[in-house]
Amino acid sequence: MEERKKRTPRRDNRREILVSGVIFTLLFAAMIWYMTRFVATGRQEMVDNSYNSRQEILLSQNYRGTIYSRDGDVLAQTVLGAGQDETRVYPYGELFSHIVGYATQGRMGVEDAANYYLINTSIPLGSKAANDMAGVKNPGDNVYTTLDVELQKIAGEQLNVYKGAVIVTEVKTGKVLAMVSHPDFDPNEIGAIWDDLLEDSDSSVLLNRATQGLYPPGSTFKILTALAYIRQNPDTYQDYSFSCSGSYQTDAGSIHCYHGSSHGKVDFTRAFAKSCNSAFADIGMSLDREAFQETLEQLLFDRALPTEFASKRSTAPISEEMTDSEMMQASIGQGKTQITPLHLNMITAAIANGGVMMEPYVLDRVESAEGGKVKTFRSQTYGRVMSEEEADVLKGLMTEVVASGTASRLSGREYTAAGKTGSAEYNNVKGDSHAWFTGFAPVEDPRVCVTIIVEGAGSGGDYAVPMARRIFDGYFKEEAQSESPE
Numbered sequence: 190m191e192e193r194k195k196r197t198p199r200r201d202n203r204r205e206i207l208v209s210g211v212i213f214t215l216l217f218a219a220m221i222w223y224m225t226r227f228v229a230t231g232r233q234e235m236v237d238n239s240y241n242s243r244q245e246i247l248l249s250q251n252y253r254g255t256i257y258s259r260d261g262d263v264l265a266q267t268v269l270g271a272g273q274d275e276t277r278v279y280p281y282g283e284l285f286s287h288i289v290g291y292a293t294q295g296r297m298g299v300e301d302a303a304n305y306y307l308i309n310t311s312i313p314l315g316s317k318a319a320n321d322m323a324g325v326k327n328p329g330d331n332v333y334t335t336l337d338v339e340l341q342k343i344a345g346e347q348l349n350v351y352k353g354a355v356i357v358t359e360v361k362t363g364k365v366l367a368m369v370s371h372p373d374f375d376p377n378e379i380g381a382i383w384d385d386l387l388e389d390s391d392s393s394v395l396l397n398r399a400t401q402g403l404y405p406p407g408s409t410f411k412i413l414t415a416l417a418y419i420r421q422n423p424d425t426y427q428d429y430s431f432s433c434s435g436s437y438q439t440d441a442g443s444i445h446c447y448h449g450s451s452h453g454k455v456d457f458t459r460a461f462a463k464s465c466n467s468a469f470a471d472i473g474m475s476l477d478r479e480a481f482q483e484t485l486e487q488l489l490f491d492r493a494l495p496t497e498f499a500s501k502r503s504t505a506p507i508s509e510e511m512t513d514s515e516m517m518q519a520s521i522g523q524g525k526t527q528i529t530p531l532h533l534n535m536i537t538a539a540i541a542n543g544g545v546m547m548e549p550y551v552l553d554r555v556e557s558a559e560g561g562k563v564k565t566f567r568s569q570t571y572g573r574v575m576s577e578e579e580a581d582v583l584k585g586l587m588t589e590v591v592a593s594g595t596a597s598r599l600s601g602r603e604y605t606a607a608g609k610t611g612s613a614e615y616n617n618v619k620g621d622s623h624a625w626f627t628g629f630a631p632v633e634d635p636r637v638c639v640t641i642i643v644e645g646a647g648s649g650g651d652y653a654v655p656m657a658r659r660i661f662d663g664y665f666k667e668e669a670q671s672e673s674p675e
Contacts (some may be wrong), residue, residue: 247308253277254307254329256289256299258338259366259553264289265300265376273325279376281338284345287397288336288368288551291376294383297395302497303332303552306564311557328558335364335553343663344369347656352644353623354399356534357660360635362568363538363547366664370398400500403527404642407613408447408464408595408649409625410522412536412583413488413505415461416575417481418472419582429457429472437467441513444470444521447612447648461586462594464610466521473520474513482507488536488546488574495548495571496531503528523614534640536574537627540587541607541635544580546571588632595650596626599658604665606630608639608657610649621645626653630661637664 252275256265264285268276277292279285290298292307300307310317310327320327337357344355344367357367372394374386386394396402419426433452437444446452446466452459460468482505486492490505505526507519518524531549539546548569555563575583587607591599595610608628615623624646629638639657646652 249326251308251310251327251329253292254310254558255331256303256307257331257333258336259334260338261333262338264334264336265292267329277376281341282375282377283373284341284369285336286373286376287370287399288365289334289376291379294379297397297499299332299334299551301499303555306330306332306555311561311563312559313561316559330563331556331558333553333556334551335359335366336368336551337366337667339667340367340660340663341369343367343660345371347659348641348643351646352398353642353646354397354402354530355656355660356399356530356640357664358534358538358549358638360538360541360629360638361547363549364553364568365549365551366637367660368397368399368551370396370402397499398530398642400496400498400529400531402642403501403503403529404623404625404644405524405526405613405615406522406528406533407611407622407625408466408469408522409533409609409611409613409627410505410520410526410528411461411464411469412540412587412609413485414469414473414476414481414520415457415586416488416579416583417476417484418457419579420484421477421480426457429460431455431460431465431468431471433460433465433467435467437470437517439474439513439517442517444517458586458589461609462589462592464590464595469521470517473516476520478507478509478511478516488539489532490528494529494532494535495569497550497552498531500531501529503532522611530640530642533625533627534638535571537608537629537640538635538638539574540580540583541629541638542580543577544573544575546574584632587628591628596628596654596657598650598654599628599661602658602661604630604661605632606657606661607632607635608654610654612648612650615645622647624649624652626657628657630665636668637661 253267258264263280265279268278288298290300292300296304307329309330311330312327317327340357348355348369348371352371355369358365374394432454435446435449435451444466452463452465455465455468485505490503494500515524519526535546548571552566554565557563584607587609590596590609591606596608599606606628608626611625612622624643626649627640629635639660641653641656643652
């Protein structure tokens with residue numbers, strides 16, 4: 190008995206040692222797994238970190254690679270001078286300033302998104318050895334983008350002296366074909382003008398308005414109000430009727446149609462096509478606000494956008510606590526509602542794509558300086574944000590906007606188009622509004638989506654729609670030329 194008692198503490202100690210050993214082994218294995226996974230999946234993020242000296246080491250061995258458009262035009266390159274002096278050159282100057290960006294005084298645009306590839310090199314070891322013997326740096330990998338030079342030129346020319354933004358994307362893939370933000374700057378002069386840009390707080394020249402500009406969406410938000418109404422009234426939304434006298438009056442306040450227009454008796458389609466504020470204030474007041482907010486969240490309001498660009502979050506604070514006056518304003522895209530042009534483009538493209546939202550992207554592939562394949566980027570589906578039936582109804586509404594509504598300047602072309610205009614008030618001065626258009630073409634088989642905001646211009650139908658028409662014209666002209674036999 191005494192002998193058994195003596196052995197018990199020893200067995201307990203062995204058990205404790207065994208358990209402790211197993212726990213530490215598992216912790217060590219978990220740590221190894223985490224570190225291996227981090228190195229495998231987070232290597233790019235780790236190298237791109239501004240605190241990582243690895244970048245300086247790479248740049249002492251390699252010079253920055255070239256950025257190309259989708260058809261092979263140089264958008265940014267490093268020119269080597271006497272004594273291997275390096276100068277980063279942007280052949281198109283201001284045209285691609287925000288989307289391609291710059292690589293001195295920090296980084297932005299593609300220069301930032303593709304930095305990992307541009308400062309690394311994938312040339313063969315023999316070429317590296319030859320460069321080392323010659324005492325010269327290795328060329329960094331080259332990045333090909335989805336950007337189309339001709340469409341970028343047209344977008345830049347249309348926006349012209351106005352502040353604002355233009356985004357052109359492929360509906361089915363999410364490829365960004367053009368992205369313009371004004372005011373712009375010359376990235377070739379970024380070092381010389383840097384201090385002036387930082388001091389000029391009013392113009393916000395360095396802000397990419399396409400992805401980081403937050404604006405009241407105005408009547409383009411009626412796309413979302415219409416979707417919420419369709420969802421909450423699936424069997425009766427087509428029976429909607431309203432008599433517009435130019436305003437909508439309640440005890441909480443009033444909403445007026447743009448320029449006091451009186452639309453008379455309108456159904457759901459005509460209210461949308463004519464962008465009747467009074468009818469949509471009436472529609473908004475009938476909505477269940479919690480369900481409306483759920484719809485907005487599904488379409489990424491108050492959510493980070495799935496994109497490689499630095500972007501702001503759109504906001505549309507619909508809630509049970511808001512006043513009726515606030516609800517009326519929110520229903521027509523005013524009040525506290527704000528959206529980025531990129532986000533509106535994604536929503537519009539999702540409608541054109543049968544309810545499936547694609548993730549916008551601008552990096553197409555990476556090749557070594559000798560043409561070797563390094564990496565190819567594929568289109569990514571974010572997910573279904575509305576049913577195919579809902580998308581078809583919205584597509585029909587947006588088609589009528591062009592056929593008989595506020596975007597009629599897009600009708601009668603060689604292609605069919607659908608869209609929504611907006612005139613978004615942004616201060617207390619009557620008549621001051623941003624001009625919006627967002628839409629796609631052709632209606633039968635949507636391929637391209639265009640979103641435009643022109644700051645302080647006024648009516649979307651008067652200013653943004655003609656710009657969109659010329660961009661659509663340019664897209665289909667280029668498409669026809671590429672398909673025609675030589």
